[in-house]
Amino acid sequence: MGDSQNLLAEQRRALILDEVRRRGGVRVNELTRRLNVSDMTVRRDLDALARQGVVEKVHGGAVPVPEATAHEPGFEAKSALELRAKEEIARAAVAMAAPGSAIALAGGTTVYALAQRLVGVPDLTVVTNSVRVAEVFHNARRPVGGSPSAARPGAATVVLTGGVRTPSDTLVGPVADAAIRSLHFDVLFIGVHGISAQAGLSTPNLAEAETNRHFVRAARRVVVLADHTKWGTVGLSSFASLAEVDALVTDSGLSPDARAEMAELLPRLVVAEEEAKAEGP
Structure with a gap:
């Protein structure tokens, strides 16, 4: 893990969770050495992860x-996971939004990271x-010109659908579906709970799956934002096949076997960090 003394708590917890999942378990004394923090700090981190429901504390x-197919973590719980990967994915994906275009942004923490970069894309x-x-x-x-109601030049026009709020702070259901059905987008950026060759794109929330189906149908291009931990995960409900996906933006943690399979099934596979290095400074 390297020297993590100066990491923010959420970054440190993301590293711990990755280690737990990769090794099948960790010990407090190992984490204190690897992270260069106190025993008490590690125990607080494990308490926080246990409250999020992503680890189970055991002696030491x-x-x-194990994640059930119908379990849906909240936005805050998911925000703390794979932070670096989400930022790299967002950095690569922002180039796919042309100034002046009409885009759709479905819910999720990786799409949220992208949104923070899209504010710089005009119109x-x-x-x-x-x-x-x-x-x-x-x-x-x-505000411009001293008027509180005026937006800066080039600011995005934003339409927020109505609907019923989910644990991940997305609005779903008949109201959202009706709004999306009447619209057309140049590109849809969508995060996923899980992605696999057999199940395609999936989510544990049935209503969210239906709303996502409408997003996919309304978009000319579909770009999936998914870090490597989503590969092989299957939620309760599939909402799109890989044949409906135009591009997948992921991170370098995706295994060689998964990359090979994705490259065969998708028109475009973008591995964020590696593409950034290839483009140079």
Whole structure:
């Protein structure tokens, strides 16, 4: 893990969770040495991860919690996971949003990371069912000419669908579905709970799956944002096959076998960190 003394708590916990999942369990004394923090700090981190439901504390350490297909973590719990991967994915994906285009942003923490970069793309029309994503664009608006109601030039026009709020702070259900059905997007950016060759894109929330289906049908291009931990995970309900996906943006943690399979099944596979290195400074 390297020297993690100066990491933020959420970054440190993401590293711990990755270690738990990779090794099948960790011990407190190992983490204190690897992270260069106190025993008390590690125990607080494990307590926080246990409250999120992603690890189970055992004597002297922690083990992973098997994730049920119908379990849906909340937004805050998912926000702490794979932080670096999400930032790299967002950095690669922002180039796929052309100035002046109409885009859709479905819910999820990776799409949320992308939204923070999209505020710099001028004249976008953004449709989203994510309360958190809408807040990103709202907070980025700057008054001009002293008028509180005026937005900065080039600021995105944002449409937030109605609907019923899920644990991941997305709006789903008949109201959201009706709004999305009447629209057309140049590109849809969508995160997933799981992605696999057999099940395609999936989520544990049935209503969210239906809303996502409408997003996919309304988009000219579908770009999936998914870090390597999503590969092979299957949620309760599939909402799109891989044949409906135009591009997958992921991180370098994706295994060689998975990359080979994805490259065969998808028109475009983008491995974020590696593409950035290839492009140079």
